[in-house]
Amino acid sequence: MANTRDIRRRIKSVKNTAQITKAMQMVAASKMRRAQELALAGRPYAAQFNKILAHVAKFTSGVQHKFLEKVEDTKPAVLLISSDKGLCGALNTNVLREASLLSRETQFVSVGRKGRQFLARTGRNLLADFEVSEKVNFIETKQIANFLIEKFEKGEITSFSVLYPRYVNTLVQNPRLLTLLPMQKLTRLEIHSSKESTDAVAEIPEDSLEYEFEPGAEGVLEKLFPSYIQFMVYQTVLSARASEHSARMVAMKSATDNAKQMVKDLTLEYNKARQASITNEILEISSAQMAMG
Numbered sequence: 001m002a003n004t005r006d007i008r009r010r011i012k013s014v015k016n017t018a019q020i021t022k023a024m025q026m027v028a029a030s031k032m033r034r035a036q037e038l039a040l041a042g043r044p045y046a047a048q049f050n051k052i053l054a055h056v057a058k059f060t061s062g063v064q065h066k067f068l069e070k071v072e073d074t075k076p077a078v079l080l081i082s083s084d085k086g087l088c089g090a091l092n093t094n095v096l097r098e099a100s101l102l103s104r105e106t107q108f109v110s111v112g113r114k115g116r117q118f119l120a121r122t123g124r125n126l127l128a129d130f131e132v133s134e135k136v137n138f139i140e141t142k143q144i145a146n147f148l149i150e151k152f153e154k155g156e157i158t159s160f161s162v163l164y165p166r167y168v169n170t171l172v173q174n175p176r177l178l179t180l181l182p183m184q185k186l187t188r189l190e191i192h193s194s195k196e197s198t199d200a201v202a203e204i205p206e207d208s209l210e211y212e213f214e215p216g217a218e219g220v221l222e223k224l225f226p227s228y229i230q231f232m233v234y235q236t237v238l239s240a241r242a243s244e245h246s247a248r249m250v251a252m253k254s255a256t257d258n259a260k261q262m263v264k265d266l267t268l269e270y271n272k273a274r275q276a277s278i279t280n281e282i283l284e285i286s287s288a289q290m291a292m293g
Helices: 004-058 091-100 113-122 137-156 217-292
Strands: 074-083 107-111 125-130 159-167 174-183 191-193 199-200
Touching: 074 091, 074 113, 074 137, 074 217, 091 113, 091 125, 091 159, 091 217, 107 113, 107 137, 107 191, 113 125, 113 191, 125 137, 137 159, 137 174, 137 199, 174 217
Parallel strands: 074 107, 074 159, 107 125
Antiparallel strands: 159 174, 191 199
């Protein structure tokens, strides 16, 4: 049986660890609430934006636009969104596993230190790396979207998707690959709904009125498409942030609970060792008395 001094040291060490994980849990919980509010607040706007694009697309079916052209996808690009820090369970592992399944020809743009390290370690083609502040700013994500739009317009990439941990709820965050360019089915653009657990698809009402465009349909699309992509990149980053803080809070709570259980087990082991030591001492005293007669 282990020495009681060693057990006391282990108990003290585990208690200190539990204090750290508890503090990290509380910090993550406070950040999680704010991140969840931001992620959910943008979903109704995304849904309405989707409806607008769907309406416009219905009455501009003959309009040609570079964002709608179907070409052979020989130079795909993926925006990989991960966290800067660890201690968030399997969140990054799940996203990076999906990234590892993509073809070797895929070009990556990374957001997050974990994703950047993975791409460097696996020798993937990294076009650019962007840093996003803790409080996600639309200006930061707009730069990312504009960079990829520019690459698409120049023909340096033939498609553009976002791979990120999609926030469902506090306990569930699923890796998701969302294709933004080219847009093949404008009447059924996939977006984030206001509900936490599902994605909505905008449907065009049967009694929709026909619109007149000024200065023209192409001009309207020229403005709407980039704005939509910019907002969707912003929304996916917000969703990834909410997923990160949620996963970290759950992971730290689990670590704290495990530490408390370990303290209980070690305390029981310590009491058994101490009791055994006392029993041995009593036996030695009794044996000595009997020997002295």
